[in-house]
Amino acid sequence: MKKLLLVFIIALFSFIDTNAQVEYKVVTSVESIVPNGIGRSRIISANEKKDYKEYTSTQTEDDNTRNKSKRGDIRVKDFDETKLLNFYNIGGIRFQNIAANDALITSKINTMIEEGWELAFVTSAVESDAGKSDGKGIFITRYIFKRNKQ
Numbered sequence: 001m002k003k004l005l006l007v008f009i010i011a012l013f014s015f016i017d018t019n020a021q022v023e024y025k026v027v028t029s030v031e032s033i034v035p036n037g038i039g040r041s042r043i044i045s046a047n048e049k050k051d052y053k054e055y056t057s058t059q060t061e062d063d064n065t066r067n068k069s070k071r072g073d074i075r076v077k078d079f080d081e082t083k084l085l086n087f088y089n090i091g092g093i094r095f096q097n098i099a100a101n102d103a104l105i106t107s108k109i110n111t112m113i114e115e116g117w118e119l120a121f122v123t124s125a126v127e128s129d130a131g132k133s134d135g136k137g138i139f140i141t142r143y144i145f146k147r148n149k150q
Contacts, residue, residue, distance in 0.1 A: 021149040025117060026142055029105055032086040033128060033137035041084035041101065043108055048078040082108065087139070109143065117145035 025045075032039020055069040084104060085097035109119060124141040 022146050023149050024120070025112075025145045025147075027108060027112070027145065029084065029101075029141045029143070031084055031101060031139040031141075033088065033126070033139055034086065035088050035092075036090050039086050039088075039138070041086050043080075043082035043084060043105065045080040045082075045108075046076045046078070047080060048076045050074070050076065105141075112143075112145050116147045116150075118147060120144050120146045 027043065027045045029041075029043045031041045055067070055074050057065070057067040057069075082104060084101045085094070087093055087097060089097070113119070121144040122141065123144075124139065126137070126139050128137040
């Protein structure tokens with residue numbers, strides 16, 4: 001009888017999907033490194049879902065027709081935009097602005113965690129000033145969150 005019960009329990013567990021379905025969400029911070037504080041810095045988080053397949057074409061040797069997706073259809077109009085401070089002001093680098101941005105980004109991360117998200121990956125990049133004639137640059141960070149589908 002015990003063996004039969006053990007076989008039944010093993011069979012029952014074999015039907016349970018142990019891989020929970022997960023979903024991901026990307027939150028991006030863009031911090032300006034434009035001198036004199038004239039840049040724009042934000043945290044951006046899309047509220048609208050998009051299916052990449054709707055805007056994807058497959059190129060082959062026989063069919064290399066270009067992708068005809070319209071930019072206006074791809075754009076997301078429902079998103080959260082949190083203002084951040086620029087790294088520079090008229091006097092140069094502003095450490096208080098960096099601390100303020102850290103506090104706001106921390107708040108966003110903590111809120112996401114409270115909503116059941118887990119910070120899975122972080123990736124960042126810089127496009128910095130290339131000299132006197134450039135005067136442009138951004139520091140971009142992508143925070144990739146995941147959670148079990150609800």
